[in-house]
Amino acid sequence: MSRIILVLFLPLLLLSACGGSNESWENEKVAEVGTRITADDVKANWKIESALGDEQRIQLKILKNDGKPINDFEITHEKLLHLIIVSKDLAYFNHIHPEYKGNGLFEITNNFPAGGKYKLIADFEPSDGDSMTKMAWVDVEGSEKASVPVVVDDDLVKSVDGNRVVLTMDSAEANKELTLKFTITDEKTNQPITDLEPYLGAIGHVVVLSEDGERYLHVHAVEGQGSGPEALFETEFPKSGVYKIWLQFQRDNQVFTVPFVIKVD
Ligand SMILES: [Cu+2]
Known part of the structure; x- marks a missing residue:
């Protein structure tokens, strides 16, 4: 997305840099060329595999859309990346902080209570970008537990x-x-x-x-x-x-x- 904008509006950028037309319409477009990374520029590749015992290793690679890893992250709320794990029925919840291995790769192990579908949610902020969230449903191997219905609380x-x-x-x-x-x-x-x-x-x-x-x-x-x-x-x-x-x-x-x-x- 941003690359397309960059290509399309590079001439405008050059124009304005050369003291060319400076209408506000162009300025708005030029602003989009800025180097800050937005959520649309970023993808996350998730991988889950068996580790020691009942543990599963979760790997999360943060990349730009062109496949280049994002290397630098800001600390937000004391961590480089926050990972929320929730089961499909919302009965299981975990909030953990994967270790940064460099090259856009975060890794942590987790003891899932059963096999089945889980939602993984990562919150992070590239150093030259916005704070953003990337989510995915993943399948965890193993026998599944019966789903627990989500019931609205009578009193809070x-x-x-x-x-x-x-x-x-x-x-x-x-x-x-x-x-x-x-x-x-x-x-x-x-x-x-x-x-x-x-x-x-x-x-x-x-x-x-x-x-x-x-x-x-x-x-x-x-x-x-x-x-x-x-x-x-x-x-x-x-x-x-x-x-x-x-x-x-x-x-x-x-x-x-x-x-x-x-x-x-
Ligand atoms: Cu956290």
Whole structure:
């Protein structure tokens, strides 16, 4: 895509460099020639193979469309690349950070709970590009487990390892910016939790996927938050339907993952 633009508009670039016509129309086009890499310029090649024991080795090669590897990545949220793994039925979730091997290649092993289809989602930012997401469905060898239905939660209160989390939203409408508010209390004492530790440079991390696993939402932690009991995140649902939300936060060096299923009108 960008190469085509480059070829088409190179004459314009030369023209303007030579002090030629300088209409705004041309300037806009020339701006697209800029060297910053966008998601359209990048592809990811995924490979999964058996490693030691029950582990599978995941390899992810980040390339430009012309096949040249992207070599340099920015650290975002403390890591070069974030990998989310979700099973087809959204029952299994993992968030891990592959090791960078150079030459655009990231690698990590993962212990999948069963064979079958999984969605792999990589978030990263080439040093001369935009932050971007590349996703793929992959097949993992092995016997499959029965699929667990995605059921909308009756109430948005979940307890995980002694942490009780309440999710409230200012609205649940599609195509509207909204805030997800998580309030965390101690399940035993009912006291507010105020010892959240920064996790990946924020108060927490939230992943949202549509019921079919096709839509992955960008969610931003509201900046400058303390250490609980509230954790606020901003997002926008692109379409009505059922979504699964995973909140991750850290206390005492341990990361907790709390899932919710909501219906968006
Ligand atoms: Cu991450």
